[in-house]
Amino acid sequence: MIKKVTLFASVLFLGTVAFAQKYEAVKNALMLNKHDEAMKAFEKESANDKFYSKPEGYIIKAALYAGLSLDSAKAAEADKNRATAMEAFNKYKEADPGMKLLEDPIYKNAPYQLYAAYFNSGVADINTKNYESAYDKFKNVVDLSDVLIAKKINLPGPIDTNANYYAGILAETVKKVDEAAKYNARLADLKVHEPKDSTVYQSLVRYYAGKNDDANFEKYKALGKQLYPQSPFFSYSKLDFAIGGSSNFEEKIANLEKIVASSPDDYNANLALAEAIFQKLDQAKEGEPKPANAAELETKMIATLKKASTLKPTDMQPLLLMGDHYKAKADALEDVMRAAEKDMDAKGAKATAADKQKYADAKKAYIAQYALSSESFEKAADMLSKVNPLDNVQKRQYYIIAGNLAQYYFFVGQDAKGADKAKYSALEKKYDTLYKSLK
Template sequence: MLLSIAIISVATAQDFKKVETNVYLKKFEEAKTEIDKSMADPKNQAKAEGYYWKSRIYAALFQNEATRAKYPNAVEDAHAAFQKYAEMDPALAKVKEKGADGYFDMYATSFGVGINSFKEKKYDAASKEFEKAVVYSDYIFKNKWASSQQPFDTTSILYCAYSFQNAQKPDDAVKYYTRLAESKVTGEGFADIYKYLVDYNTKKKNKEGFDKYMALGKEVYPAENWEDFEIEYIDQNYDLAGKTALYDEMDAAGTLTESKYLQFGDVFVSVRNEDGVDSATIDKYNRKAIDAFKKAYGKNNNNAIAAFNVGVTYYNFFNLEDDKYAANIKKLQEINASKPVIKDPKKKAAAEAEHKAKVDAIKNANAAIEKVSMENVDIAAEWLSKSFMILKDKTPRTNTEKSVINKSVDFIANIYYYKMGRVRGKDAKLFDQYEAKYKEFDALHSTFK
């Protein structure tokens, strides 16, 4: 019995002796010839050692640029052999005995080829190479075959995710970003990993995933602006009633920050852009937006954007009233133009009374409109002036702040021009005051660069 075992062992060793010799001499094409011959024998196909040598040889052919071109299927053949070997020898005993060179060849070459494809913007091809790089780097790091003690190769995983992202394959990209995020990786630009996962789960309407990666992002990058993503989730996944209820709930609980008040205000003021919304609903949400903007300003009275948003919303109210006023003037002109000429004294008196009633109704309506308009422009001027005062001496200003201050002075100038018209010929002192203000702000048009 012992003799039989010895004979089998010698036979097995002899099956791969030439293969092994050629590998150690780095004669990989000769080694390929020998391993192909050996693996053609059915008995060798049942031996893990055969797949070990085949994977190592074909990996070396893939690693060398010349033989890679000569044997274009080497990488697929190597990959299949590695997988078969791992199935037959889960403990990787032969690797530990003979060396992990093949794994390093597959990792380094796949990564290098992937980088070249990535630079050429061939993202589908790059992603396939980086996937292999991740597979083989995992073997290397898991088994501690490299000097590095890190648990995985961050760079390969990151490039794999980048490639899938650029190839417009977010589901695949997320698999790799998830692995990095759950290990709480940090580094320059790595905050975008967590942001990508948060955005992905927002689009997928996955509240559990959203909350998970928001929490991880906040933990490892607490200085990043995560509130924008929270509002974005609400905006995309809640209907108007849900947004309103959530705002009211958080407002009552005192959990809304300056930024969230501002963002909820933006949500509410945008209702006017939705299809099929009636004017009463638009007005309701404009006023809810004002409430949110005022509370943002209450949290920080240097928030020029919040002040501007209050002012411009009231300015829009004024424009709506002014349009009504202008429409009534047109009606009045039409009534006067179509007034019939009646000579019969009896009929004339009745017609005059009817005409006067129509004219008086419009004049009374416009008097009421003018009162509301004046109230709106006064409030608008107050808040736009706050925005102006906050920004006029600020340096440097962001592009948004430049836009806000330039619009503020234009709107304020328009308001005083309107007020001049209301008192013209009625109150000279007020007219002069309004004219001076108009000239002051009109002179500032487009001066804030």
């Protein structure tokens, strides 16, 4: 369970200690919770260059400004005082890595008051949806909580679950996913379990799926499944996340390519990559322009479909996708061909050699794509001819394929001669008869 921590602004200062002369006046005032007197003494003593010659100079400054940052009477200066205290505390840690002075009852309040100040201000930012600022503050909360736990100051361990949870959520919210994974992993590795909230584990599974890190993907998926056995999320494969993990096309393709690169003989991964490109090229929304790199994507898709066909020769899906893709290209080229033919016919005897060549080139391009489509469809038709009985989906596929093939052989047979004409005529009749039988 994530532990709930109650923060408070005023802290009881305990005990007295002996201190160096130049810090005594500041420390005495802090001990009595008299911040105005402490500030006057600090401004006087810190003017001496030797004030910061010892780590104590920095920790006493941190303690003073940390207390001021929680003073409700000085709310307008809270941000400035908090930042000043944090800067001083960081310098203290550099000067005294063992942080021995935090054993002093006065100085130990510096990190705790800073922790309280950043936590409260971070929560206020969350409430106003200022997530960037909230995240910056919770990074400090986590760092301070680690110090408090290590030094056994008012905070139980092994980590501050609340602070790390907020830091992870906020990091993900502001798109700093690498940093989010760091905080989430600290929680997950301790098997922190919030019964109705598996966010931490889901985030890690998605993150490592995107990183193509199989070991950590499986690790956190297993932890999630162990702690949240009823959630279907932790049964998804890495491929599932690559396909559905992003609505951004480029990101989805990049994720799928990583999987194919790491597992080149994974049929499902190859097919998923090809299908994603097919949807972009051939099933785009009306009015959506083709991507600028459409030719590159097409080359990649066809190569991947051919690879998928070699990996699983009995599956028709790669053939159907290639057939549909080339047919869509042929249909677009048919419009160009018909326009050139209409223009040539309209001119009649006045049609120039350039007009005729334009039509001939358009027809050649059309037939080339149509032939590629029919080549894939014939292979699929041969596979379907061996299926008995056909289910409704297969019957529908067979019907459409047969119609396309009958139409193709009729078209190419019109200009054929001799043996080719007889061959195309026989194939047209074969597929037309099949088409009618399946209707």
